[in-house]
Amino acid sequence: MSNRLRLSIVDPTGLHARPAARFVQAASRFASRVTVEHAGREADAKSLIGLLSLALRPGSLIELVAEGDDENEAITALAGELAPYVREADTATTERGDR
Amino acid sequence: MVNLVLVSHSLELAEGLRTMAGQMAGDTVRIEVAAGTPDGRLGTSAPMIVDAIHRADGDGGVLVLLDLGSAAMSIEMALEDLEPEVRGRVAVSGGPLVEGAIAAAVQASVGATLTEVTAAADGASAMPKLPGAPS
Numbered sequence: 001m002s003n004r005l006r007l008s009i010v011d012p013t014g015l016h017a018r019p020a021a022r023f024v025q026a027a028s029r030f031a032s033r034v035t036v037e038h039a040g041r042e043a044d045a046k047s048l049i050g051l052l053s054l055a056l057r058p059g060s061l062i063e064l065v066a067e068g069d070d071e072n073e074a075i076t077a078l079a080g081e082l083a084p085y086v087r088e089a090d091t092a093t094t095e096r097g098d099r
Numbered sequence: 100m101v102n103l104v105l106v107s108h109s110l111e112l113a114e115g116l117r118t119m120a121g122q123m124a125g126d127t128v129r130i131e132v133a134a135g136t137p138d139g140r141l142g143t144s145a146p147m148i149v150d151a152i153h154r155a156d157g158d159g160g161v162l163v164l165l166d167l168g169s170a171a172m173s174i175e176m177a178l179e180d181l182e183p184e185v186r187g188r189v190a191v192s193g194g195p196l197v198e199g200a201i202a203a204a205v206q207a208s209v210g211a212t213l214t215e216v217t218a219a220a221d222g223a224s225a226m227p228k229l230p231g232a233p234s
Contacts, residue, residue: 021123021205028209048205049198049222 003032003071005064011085014057017048019085024048026081032068034078045078061089101207101216102129102155105200106165106174108142110135116200124204131155133177143170148177152189160188160213162203164220166196188213192220199223 009015015023027034027045034045038060043050045064056062064082066074103120107113113134120130133151136142148163155161163174174191181189190213192199199220206219 017201018123021201024205025125025209046209047219048202049219049226053226055227 003066003075005075005079006089007062007064007079007082007086008089009056009058009060009062009085010087012058014055014060015051015082015085017052019082020051021048023078023081024051026078027074030066030068030070030074030077032066032071032074034064034066034074037063037065062086100127100157100210101159101203101213102131102157102161103200103203103207104148104151104155104161104163105130105132105134105196106143106148106151106163106170107132107134107196108166108168108170110139112166116197119197120200120204123201124208128204128207129155129157130200130204143173145173145176145180148173149180152177152181152185156185156188159207160190162207162213162216162220163189163191164194164196164199164203165191190214190217192217194220194223198226198228202226 024046036043036045036051036054038054038056041054043054064075064078105113105116113132117130117132131151131154133148136144152161165171165174178186202223203216203220206216
């Protein structure tokens with residue numbers, strides 16, 4: 001498992017606030033620096049404001065990145081947390097609907 | 100852990116927000132409300148804010164959020180009435196009440212410091228409310 005995972009948001013309402021809050025709580029359990037990258041911007045996965053500021057919508061491509069001693073565990077756990085709202089992104093997929 | 104006090108002119112507004120923030124953050128964060136007047140009208144009351152801060156007070160400190168207008172003056176009076184020791188553990192955020200309370204509650208739930216929780220509430224004003232809006 002890499003410390004970097006490309007995902008595509010599939011949930012019809014984007015990543016809504018409650019799952020985002022649970023995601024922040026899950027990310028905060030790891031020592032690694034965890035970020036979510038989207039459309040050239042990077043948000044701290046341990047900050048609800050940071051995450052919601054990405055304004056993710058259905059079809060948004062994100063990259064989940066963990067850097068630190070427990071990066072692999074973090075990616076595995078956080079991918080599990082996001083599982084209902086994402087699918088693994090095909091690297092050839094072009095982003096739609098995002099500027 | 101940091102706990103929160105929500106100051107609002109309306110008890111219903113504050114209670115509703117307490118339910119929302121509590122559901123987002125889980126029940127480890129204590130959220131107290133000081134809302135409406137002692138006789139049940141719309142307004143804010145310094146003594147009620149002092150009581151709420153005492154109920155919320157713990158090792159991690161207390162972040163106070165407010166709706167608008169004279170709530171700021173009532174908070175100022177309440178802070179003057181607090182024991183200096185308690186006062187030193189209290190911060191006030193001018194961030195938006197709804198987003199600020201939710202962001203603060205979530206950051207508090209992961210063990211953030213009072214400074215970090217305050218920054219989350221303050222930073223909520225920069226969060227785009229509509230999808231696609233510039234941030």
